[in-house]
Structure formats: C-alpha cells, structure tokens
Amino acid sequence: xxxxxxxxxxxxxxxxxxxxxxxxxxxxxxxxxxxxxxxxxxxxxxxxxxxxxxxxxxxxxxxxxxxxxxxxxxxxxxxxxxxxxxxxxxxxxxxxxxxxxxxxxxxxxxxxxxxxxxxxxxxxxxxxxxxxxxxxxxxxxxxxxxxxxxxxxxxxxxxxxxxxxxxxxxxxxxxxxxxxxxxxxxxxxxxxxxxxxxxxxxxxxxxxxxxxxxxxxxxxxxxxxxxxxxxxxxxxxxxxxxxxxxxxxxxxxxxxxxxxxxxxxxxxxxxxxxxxxxxxxxxxxxxxxxxxxxxxxxxxxxxxxxxxxxxxxxxxxxxxxxxxxxxxxxxxxxxxxxxxxxxxxxxxxxxxxxxxxxxxxxxxxxxxxxxxxxxxxxxxxxxxxxxxxxxxxxxxxxxxxxxxxxxxxxxxxxxxxxxxxxxxxxxxxxxxxxxxxxxxxxxxxxxxxxxxxxxxxxxxxxxxxxxxxxxxxxxxxxxxxxxxxxxxxxxxxxxxxxxxxxxxxxxxxx
Amino acid sequence: xxxxxxxxxxxxxxxxxxxxxxxxxxxxxxxxxxxxxxxxxxxxxxxxxxxxxxxxxxxxxxxxxxxxxxxxxxxxxxxxxxxxxxxxxxxxxxxxxxxxxxxxxxxxxxxxxxxxxxxxxxxxxxxxxxxxxxxxxxxxxxxxxxxxxxxxxxxxxxxxxxxxxxxxxxxxxxxxxxxxxxxxxxxxxxxxxxxxxxxxxxxxxxxxxxxxxxxxxxxxxxxxxxxxxxxxxxxxxxxxxxxxxxxxxxxxxxxxxxxxxxxxxxxxxxxxxxxxxxxxxxxxxxxxxxxxxxxxxxxxxxxxxxxxxxxxxxxxxxxxxxxxxxx
Numbered sequence: 001x002x003x004x005x006x007x008x009x010x011x012x013x014x015x016x017x018x019x020x021x022x023x024x025x026x027x028x029x030x031x032x033x034x035x036x037x038x039x040x041x042x043x044x045x046x047x048x049x050x051x052x053x054x055x056x057x058x059x060x061x062x063x064x065x066x067x068x069x070x071x072x073x074x075x076x077x078x079x080x081x082x083x084x085x086x087x088x089x090x091x092x093x094x095x096x097x098x099x100x101x102x103x104x105x106x107x108x109x110x111x112x113x114x115x116x117x118x119x120x121x122x123x124x125x126x127x128x129x130x131x132x133x134x135x136x137x138x139x140x141x142x143x144x145x146x147x148x149x150x151x152x153x154x155x156x157x158x159x160x161x162x163x164x165x166x167x168x169x170x171x172x173x174x175x176x177x178x179x180x181x182x183x184x185x186x187x188x189x190x191x192x193x194x195x196x197x198x199x200x201x202x203x204x205x206x207x208x209x210x211x212x213x214x215x216x217x218x219x220x221x222x223x224x225x226x227x228x229x230x231x232x233x234x235x236x237x238x239x240x241x242x243x244x245x246x247x248x249x250x251x252x253x254x255x256x257x258x259x260x261x262x263x264x265x266x267x268x269x270x271x272x273x274x275x276x277x278x279x280x281x282x283x284x285x286x287x288x289x290x291x292x293x294x295x296x297x298x299x300x301x302x303x304x305x306x307x308x309x310x311x312x313x314x315x316x317x318x319x320x321x322x323x324x325x326x327x328x329x330x331x332x333x334x335x336x337x338x339x340x341x342x343x344x345x346x347x348x349x350x351x352x353x354x355x356x357x358x359x360x361x362x363x364x365x366x367x368x369x370x371x372x373x374x375x376x377x378x379x380x381x382x383x384x385x386x387x388x389x390x391x392x393x394x395x396x397x398x399x400x401x402x403x404x405x406x407x408x409x410x411x412x413x414x415x416x417x418x419x420x421x422x423x424x425x426x427x428x429x430x431x432x433x434x435x436x437x438x439x440x441x442x443x444x445x446x447x448x449x450x451x452x453x454x455x456x457x458x459x460x461x462x463x464x465x466x467x468x469x470x471x472x473x474x475x476x477x478x479x480x481x482x483x484x485x486x487x488x489x490x491x492x493x494x495x496x497x498x499x500x501x502x503x504x505x506x507x508x509x510x
Numbered sequence: 511x512x513x514x515x516x517x518x519x520x521x522x523x524x525x526x527x528x529x530x531x532x533x534x535x536x537x538x539x540x541x542x543x544x545x546x547x548x549x550x551x552x553x554x555x556x557x558x559x560x561x562x563x564x565x566x567x568x569x570x571x572x573x574x575x576x577x578x579x580x581x582x583x584x585x586x587x588x589x590x591x592x593x594x595x596x597x598x599x600x601x602x603x604x605x606x607x608x609x610x611x612x613x614x615x616x617x618x619x620x621x622x623x624x625x626x627x628x629x630x631x632x633x634x635x636x637x638x639x640x641x642x643x644x645x646x647x648x649x650x651x652x653x654x655x656x657x658x659x660x661x662x663x664x665x666x667x668x669x670x671x672x673x674x675x676x677x678x679x680x681x682x683x684x685x686x687x688x689x690x691x692x693x694x695x696x697x698x699x700x701x702x703x704x705x706x707x708x709x710x711x712x713x714x715x716x717x718x719x720x721x722x723x724x725x726x727x728x729x730x731x732x733x734x735x736x737x738x739x740x741x742x743x744x745x746x747x748x749x750x751x752x753x754x755x756x757x758x759x760x761x762x763x764x765x766x767x768x769x770x771x772x773x774x775x776x777x778x779x780x781x782x783x784x785x786x787x788x789x790x791x792x793x794x795x796x797x798x799x800x801x802x803x804x805x806x807x808x809x810x811x812x813x814x815x816x817x818x819x820x821x822x823x824x825x826x827x828x829x830x831x832x833x834x835x836x837x
Contacts, residue, residue: 229693234784
C-alpha cells in the first residue's frame with residue numbers, strides 16, 4: 001500500500017469522525033434559550049420572509065394581530081361592523097359631511113411622546129400616499145391634508161374633499177393604525193398599543209412586552225409572542241401540547257374534534273367569511289343570465305354548509321355581510337330548484353357543457369366546495385370540472401382567467417365592501433367582470449347623506465343589483481374558529497377585523 | 511460502429527483515480543448547469559410572479575405592473591437568466607426579489623437548522639440501519655430477518671407527512687413528552703429536534719438497512735467467508751474483518767441515496783414542524799416566484815446531491831480493494 005493514499009480504515013475513521021462532529025455541531029446549534037413560561041404564545045399562519053411590521057401594510061391576519069398589539073386605531077369595528085371609539089375618544093361631523101372634528105384620548109407612545117393631532121394627520125398622509133402601498137389607502141384618498149389641521153393638543157379637524165358620513169369606519173380598517181409623526185421605518189416599531197416591540201424576524205417569531213402605561217391599563221400577560229405555524233395541524237398540535245395558548249384559524253373538522261378535548265376550547269365566530277361562487281358575467285357561458293340563474297337555483301346551499309363546513313356556518317343568500325349593519329334581510333332565501341335550473345340550462349343551450357371551476361389550496365374550504373358544487377351542478381346538466389391552481393397566484397389568476405371560481409371574503413362593514421370592492425374603480429378585486437355605474441352612484445350617495453333611512457335605502461338597492469347581476473353567489477357565511485387553552489381567559493368570540501378579535505391585552509392565563 | 515483491439519504488446523490501462531475524478535467533476539458541472547436551466551424554466555413557467563405575490567390580493571394591475579418593472583420582471587426571461595448566470599460566475603448569485611437580502615445570506619441563515627435535523631437523522635440512521643441490516647443478514651429467512659425486513663419496508667412506505675402527524679399526535683398531543691412544533695424558531699433546544707429527526711430517520715433507515723442486509727447475505731455466501739468459517743475463524747472477527755468490509759461498498763452508494771432522500775424529506779418535515787430551514791425556505795421561494803432565491807436553493811440541493819454521490823463513488827472505490835485488479 002502506497003504512502004499518502006487513504007486506506008480503507010482511514011476512510012472509515014474519517015467518515016465516523018465527520019459524522020460525530022456533525023452531530024455535535026447539530027446538537028449545539030439546536031440548543032437555544034429556554035422558553036419562558038410567563039409568556040402568552042399565540043399561533044398564526046405566518047407571512048414568510050416578506051413580512052415586516054409596517055402597520056399600514058397588513059396582508060395577512062397575523063400582520064393585523066401584530067399591528068393591533070403594538071398600535072391603536074382611532075376607532076374599531078364592532079361585531080355588527082359599526083364604528084366604536086378607541087384612540088378617538090369622541091367625534092363629530094359638520095352638516096356637509098366634509099369636516100370631522102376628532103377628540104383624541106390621552107395616550108402616549110411607547111417612547112413617552114404624547115399622542116397629538118400631528119400624528120393622526122401624518123398617519124393619514126402616509127396611508128394615502130401610493131408609495132406606501134397601504135392596505136387602507138383607498139379609504140383615505142378624500143382627505144384634504146392641506147386643509148386638515150390641529151385644533152388643540154388633543155383635537156384635530158379632518159377635512160374631506162367629498163362628503164362621507166361614515167368616515168369613522170375608515171379609521172377602524174385593518175392597516176389604519178396611528179403611528180408617530182415622521183416614522184419611516186418599522187424595524188423597531190413604536191406605537192401606543194398595549195404591547196411594546198421586543199424582537200422580530202420576518203417569517204419567524206415576534207416578541208412583545210406588556211406596556212404598563214397603556215391607556216387601557218397594563219395587559220395581564222407580561223409578554224406576548226406570535227408563533228408562526230403555517231400548517232393547521234401544527235397549530236392544533238401546538239395548542240394541545242401546551243406550546244401555545246391560542247391557535248388562530250382552525251378547520252371545521254379540528255373545531256369539532258377540539259370540542260371534546262378538555263385541554264382546549266373552541267371559539268367560533270359566526271358569519272366570519274362569506275363563501276363565494278364567482279361566475280364571469282363578461283365571458284361566455286355566464287354572460288347569459290339564464291345560465292347564471294340556473295347555477296343559482298342549482299346550488300344546494302344547505303348541503304354545502306353541511307358537507308363542506310360540517311354545519312359550522314350559515315346558509316348564504318347571495319349577499320355579502322350576514323349579521324352586519326345594512327345587510328339586506330328582505331330578499332327571500334334562495335332555495336334549490338333542480339327542475340327549473342335544468343330547464344334554464346336547456347334554454348341557454350348549455351346542457352352537457354363543460355365548465356372549468358377554478359379552485360385552490362389557498363383556503364381549505366375551496367377544494368371541498370368546488371367538488372360539491374361540481375356534483376350539484378352536474379345534476380342540472382352542467383359538466384363542471386374543478387381545476388386546482390397554485391395558492392399564491394390564485395387571486396391574480398382568477399381575476400384574469402377562467403369563467404368561474406370559488407373564493408371567500410372576511411368580515412367587513414358593508415359600506416366598506418361595496419365602496420372598495422363593488423364600485424367600478426375596484427379593479428383589484430373584481431373577479432366576475434361586473435361593473436355597474438348605479439353601484440358607484442348608490443355607494444357615493446349612501447356615504448354622502450346624513451339621513452340614515454336614505455342610506456339604508458341606497459345600500460338595499462345596491463345589494464339588490466349586486467344580487468341580481470354581479471355573478472357573485474354567496475353560498476354560506478362560514479364560522480371562523482380559534483382554539484384556546486382551557487385555562488386562557490379574557491378572549492372573546494369575535495369576527496376577525498373587529499375590536500374584540502385578537503385582543504391579547506385582555507387575555508389572561510391561568 | 512467498430513471496435514479496435516489493443517495493439518499487440520500494449521495494455522488497456524484503466525483510467526486512474528485522478529482522471530476519473532476529473533471526469534466526474536466535469537459531469538457534475540454539467541448536471542448543475544442542467545438543473546439551473548430546468549429550474550429557471552419551470553419557475554418562469556409558473557402562473558403569477560413575484561410582483562403579484564408581494565402586493566397581494568388587493569393590488570391593482572397598475573401597481574403590479576409598476577413593481578414588475580421595478581424588479582426587472584418585465585425583461586425577457588433569457589436576458590434575466592443570462593444575468594443570473596453572469597452573477598453566479600462572478601460569485602454573486604443575486605438578491606431575493608421579495609426581501610432584497612443577498613441569496614447567499616438567505617441560504618446561510620437557514621442552513622444551520624437543516625444541517626441540525628439532517629445531520630442528527632444521519633447519526634440515527636447509520637447505526638440503527640447497520641445493526642438491523644447485519645442482524646437480519648446473518649440469519650436470512652429467520653423470524654428476526656422477516657420482522658426487520660417488514661418493519662424496514664413499512665418505514666419506507668409511510669410518507670414523512672403521515673408519520674409526522676401520527677408521532678405528533680402520540681408524543682406531543684397525547685403524552686405531552688415532546689414539542690409539536692418549532693414555531694418558526696420560537697421554540698429551540700434539542701427536544702424540538704427529536705420528532706423531526708425521528709420522522710426523517712423512520713423513512714430512510716429501512717432503505718439503508720435493507721441494502722446492508724443484502725450485502726451481508728451475499729458476503730456470507732462468498733466462498734472465502736465460508737472457507738474462513740470452516741477454518742474456525744471466530745464469528746466476531748469474521749464479521750468485522752471480512753463480512754462487513756465486503757458488504758460496505760454498495761452500502762455507501764445507498765447512503766448517498768439516503769442523503770438525497772433526507773434532502774427531499776426535510777422539505778416536508780420543516781413544513782410540518784415549522785422549522786426555519788432550507789426546505790421551508792425553498793418552498794417559500796417557489797411560492798413567491800423568487801427566481802434568484804429558487805435558483806440558489808436548487809443549486810444548493812443539486813450541489814449537495816452531486817458532491818455526496820461523488821464522495822460515495824470515491825469511498826466505494828477505496829473500500830473495494832480488488833476493483834483495480836479486476837479491470
């Protein structure tokens with residue numbers, strides 16, 4: 001054997017040594033600081049490495065929950081989607097609906113600075129600036145920042161370029177949190193919220209400590225940690241194993257199984273996510289209203305709720321916003337009529353037509369819903385074929401391609417839904433190609449009138465039009481499920497986006 | 511096609527180890543180029559792009575178009591690929607389109623977590639597979655052999671996702687002995703790694719054990735082993751000095767495939783246990799259509815596979831003492 005060549009023995013020894021070294025390094029790198037027990041841990045699906053703590057860009061529920069911990073909004077949405085005070089202690093509007101006088105609460109930012117009118121005006125300016133890419137930008141485009149001004153240390157007058165008697169609803173929207181004047185970076189965010197930022201890594205955990213000086217009182221929990229767990233089963237496992245005390249957005253099947261587990265409780269918020277079947281009204285075959293009506297009559301909504309939602313939801317009536325203010329309860333509940341639906345399909349010359357139904361894993365409900373819908377519409381003579389699309393580009397795809405799709409919309413005030421999604425300018429979320437100038441006019445009239453009865457009439461008429469012609473069929477309003485540890489108190493059943501949702505400053509362990 | 515016989519008096523010399531190494535490295539380089547082209551083409555062919563993913567559901571087409579132009583996504587695909595290749599060749603694989611973080615930093619930040627899980631899994635797999643494979647191989651057809659083979663096959667057959675859910679249900683949820691999730695780095699320490707390592711090992715240990723068993727069975731039947739046993743050589747000496755060395759070369763090749771399998775399994779395991787490793791990062795990069803990052807991960811995985819297989823070839827070569835003579 002020549003010198004210098006590795007022998008079989010040295011190769012084996014080398015491999016063994018490398019393995020041991022790797023293992024030792026692995027063990028060491030796996031070690032870290034022990035998790036503190038005096039910490040409220042809450043699990044959400046994360047947003048990945050593109051996350052940041054800018055409270056004006058909130059793409060996911062976890063972004064909203066983190067923003068809510070560190071910041072406050074001027075108002076909040078109540079459970080029926082009205083506006084209730086938060087940083088704005090009170091407000092009044094002039095008869096024209098264009099001048100809003102807001103009296104601010106005596107609150108301080110985490111760095112000790114008092115909340116001032118300048119902070120409010122800076123926030124509105126930043127949200128409205130297209131460069132920010134703010135989630136709520138459209139709600140603040142009518143703010144006249146030149147004319148708006150401070151009236152005193154805690155009073156601000158906001159002037160609008162168009163009347164809006166529902167402007168306080170905009171202050172409560174996700175992504176409308178008040179930030180200190182001049183803030184351009186949120187790497188170390190400072191807010192007025194009940195928790196102070198401690199640490200955060202995009203796609204990783206976010207840690208906050210209780211703000212003892214919060215205007216609402218110090219939170220019972222000393223620390224709050226957001227734990228990113230994308231897999232729903234992972235969140236359930238983390239809850240039941242005691243790793244987290246709160247697990248957001250559970251499937252109906254998990255809600256059912258957790259209901260019998262003494263270690264956890266399930267909070268199910270009714271009517272939290274309207275489930276849609278979208279039909280493109282600007283493309284064949286659903287450009288034909290007879291076919292849209294056939295699909296409306298062909299859906300068995302009760303069966304969809306029973307099978308897809310396991311009964312955890314309310315049957316839809318092709319209108320968004322069950323349980324919310326201005327929701328139109330007048331139309332009779334649509335029921336299945338296979339005979340008439342089949343006849344309409346035949347009249348439209350579509351019997352046996354193959355129709356692609358776009359669906360996705362973006363939401364666990366979508367694929368199951370698409371399967372059941374395809375089966376139901378098969379009974380009226382349509383050959384509906386579900387097609388699963390990648391989740392991350394799903395909404396962009398269904399906006400530009402296809403003829404039908406399934407989707408959902410979370411809790412929003414009806415004026416917000418119509419004003420931001422149904423009007424002609426709302427191109428980003430137009431999934432059916434529906435445009436009607438009457439909706440624009442009705443939406444503008446509804447917010448411009450001080451008369452509540454007129455407003456109700458405008459919104460009822462808008463819903464009537466949407467229901468008749470938009471191609472948006474709401475087959476259910478699904479419950480949103482949150483699992484909490486059995487010993488976690490202070491957390492209430494609440495729809496996402498509302499005041500009481502993710503209110504961790506009231507949560508108490510033990 | 512014609513073949514030419516060696517000229518009288520000349521010897522058909524086998525290629526030396528360095529020459530073979532050069533050849534293998536050249537092939538490996540070609541494989542890496544092929545992988546990068548295929549991955550780039552497939553990712554570019556996916557519906558949607560980074561601009562749509564970053565801006566989310568509410569973005570207007572105008573906003574998407576603006577970001578697309580800002581990120582250079584409106585340029586021809588071939589031009590972008592050429593830029594990327596140029597960057598790689600000059601040591602700069604670019605930056606993430608989503609976060610702006612250099613690709614090398616992104617990969618390095620996640621590598622420690624994956625190395626921990628995969629490395630520990632290997633430390634479990636090798637001795638367990640060795641013990642099981644040798645035990646089964648020395649008594650082929652026995653009850654022990656059949657049990658080990660059945661368990662090994664079952665371990666291979668159960669996908670990581672399924673075994674992970676079951677193990678979490680038993681050891682985290684029911685018994686409460688182990689953590690159910692790493693929570694994206696919220697929970698640290700050795701206990702967090704136990705279930706991910708076991709899930710990975712369960713799937714791969716059977717693969718290696720079966721190969722070791724085959725090697726041991728074949729070596730046990732070799733004439734020289736039968737002869738040595740007949741001469742009265744002790745079983746321990748026979749095993750350590752003759753049977754195992756004879757069974758090892760094909761096992762090393764299988765070990766390389768196990769490492770490949772670990773790289774695939776780690777994507778599932780990291781998603782299941784919310785571990786912030788390269789597997790989870792790769793999935794996120796694909797979901798975000800983050801081409802430079804996808805390319806970076808693909809090259810990392812491909813390089814690991816190529817290097818591991820190359821090493822396996824070299825080690826096998828070294829462990830087979832008669833290979834040169836047989837040529």
